[in-house]
Amino acid sequence: MRRVIAHVDMDAFYVSAELERRPELRGLPVVVAGTGPRAVVTTASYEARQFGVFSATPASRARRLCPQAIFLPPDFDHYRARSREVMAVLHDHVEHVQVVGLDEAYLDLTPFERPKPAARRIKHAVRERTGLTCSIGIGPNKLVAKVASDADKPDGFTVLSREMACERFAGASPGLIPGIGPKTVVRLELEGITTLGALAATSDERLAELFGSRLGPHLRRLACFEDERPLELDRRAKSESRETTFDADIEGVAALEPILDRLAGELCATLVKQNSRGRTIGIKVRLDDFSTHTRARTRPEPTNDVDVVRAVATELLRAFDPQRPVRLLGVRVAGLDEEFEARRQLELSV
DNA sequence: TCTGGGGTCCTAGGACCC
DNA sequence: TCTGGGGTCCTAGGACCC
The missing domain is CATH 3.30.1490.100 (DNA polymerase, Y-family, little finger domain)
Structure with missing residues (x-):
């Protein structure tokens, strides 16, 4: 079944939600982080990211990297409320929506005759009704859509076929793929596999020897941007x-x-x-x-x-x-x- | 520079049953 | 005298994601 999937990713969501209440902070390095000695950064504005402050950076380090940054404690009740508004907009436009966390969702655009203009309308509607910007990626499956939404942040709009994704990211680190984390990247590097192109060209047999009969071939499929996972519409917490x-x-x-x-x-x-x-x-x-x-x-x-x-x-x-x-x-x-x-x-x- | 909080999924081994 | 094979449930650890 040929599908058209979009991934909607809110731009620096927690920071953006704070800036609406504190417009005087726009354009400044703003960091949402806990207050304790062992806190980490939850979200950094794009201005703060230029100083090397990202999600999961220890707050103590963030203060050293960017002493002029404004540090705000997280207010999850507020973010949850804003998230509901965003998701309501998506549900108004699309029947099948998979919400992932507070700031992401997959949309099934398959029923649309013209999916791209539909996605443009959704992007504008999110901005109109919530004041927040998002980046949208469109592709034949969740993996391509997700990577595409990340390719042009913030306020991005990227459409890729599977083949285009393979070509565009052939030279990128395997860590670009969600599901290939730091540990796997290191193990691949030790085998001389440093790019997605190289991973895609590695045989299933070799990958199975290195990573097991399931994970090994799975990694190669990821590198080829192959992904048949359906949208999960009614997940219950386990x-x-x-x-x-x-x-x-x-x-x-x-x-x-x-x-x-x-x-x-x-x-x-x-x-x-x-x-x-x-x-x-x-x-x-x-x-x-x-x-x-x-x-x-x-x-x-x-x-x-x-x-x-x-x-x-x-x-x-x-x-x-x-x-x-x-x-x-x-x-x-x-x-x-x-x-x-x-x-x-x-x-x-x- | 030490590394949050809330989750999901996978693996491997042992217990136990047929 | 040596030791099946499959299936399920459970535990612990680990990788990973937002």
């Missing part, structure tokens, strides 16, 4: 978690338990509000050496009872008994969609 990184490491289970209680309380309050329950309760512990450890236990029946979640999480923490200072503690409930999935399977079977 897990929900709360975690916190301490300003200074904490030692000993006794000092950690009150924090675990608080996290479990916040998590269960959300689950109860959503009326969702899960069977698997887990903890996450990051030590001072940045090693991350998880422990989990699955129960016969799903729960969102704070007493149950607290009790299980505490047991798991006591059993793990970290022997080094702890920098992060988290609680998680998973298997949230099992009841929903079971019902869906049942409906399919009748």
Whole structure:
């Protein structure tokens, strides 16, 4: 089935949402970042990016790189509200929309006789109704659309066929592809594969030896911009978690338990509000050496009872008994969609 | 320069069952 | 005396994404 997919990517979304409330900051380097000593940058304005400040840059480093930048604490309630406005515009124009996070969405433009003008109209409508700009990429699948939307930011509009994408990015690093991360880039480099063109030209047999029978050939297909994934229109969360990184490491289970209680309380309050329950309760512990450890236990029946979640999480923490200072503690409930999935399977079977 | 918070998916190994 | 093969569930770790 020949498809036309668009990827809509809001430009520096959190910063743009802040600038609407603080227009006097337009044109300045603005950084949305947490305030603690271990905070990282959530979003940087394009002015700040010129100083080498990007998402995930430690805030301390960002301050050094760009001391004149305006630092704003994140206000996710505001970003969520603005995101709903943006997504409403998209839904007004297109039947099939896959929302990805607060600032991205895939659109199925296949039904449009003239998809490009339709996408132009959507781009203008987003700006009219929200005051925010986005970049749009159009292609035959999600991968091409996504890479195209990134190719001409901000306020971009890029249309690519699969062949054009292959040609245009043949000399680019494999890390350009979403799904090929830093670890894989290094492993490819060690094999002398430094470009997408080289990856596309590597045999499945060789890649399977290096990366396994599934991931190996998958990497080559990505490099060829082959992607048959459908849009996922009604995704349900499978897990929900709360975690916190301490300003200074904490030692000993006794000092950690009150924090675990608080996290479990916040998590269960959300689950109860959503009326969702899960069977698997887990903890996450990051030590001072940045090693991350998880422990989990699955129960016969799903729960969102704070007493149950607290009790299980505490047991798991006591059993793990970290022997080094702890920098992060988290609680998680998973298997949230099992009841929903079971019902869906049942409906399919009748 | 040390590295957030909230997620998803994959893999590998062990338990257990038929 | 030596040791099947498949399937499912569960745990832990890791890569990756926004």
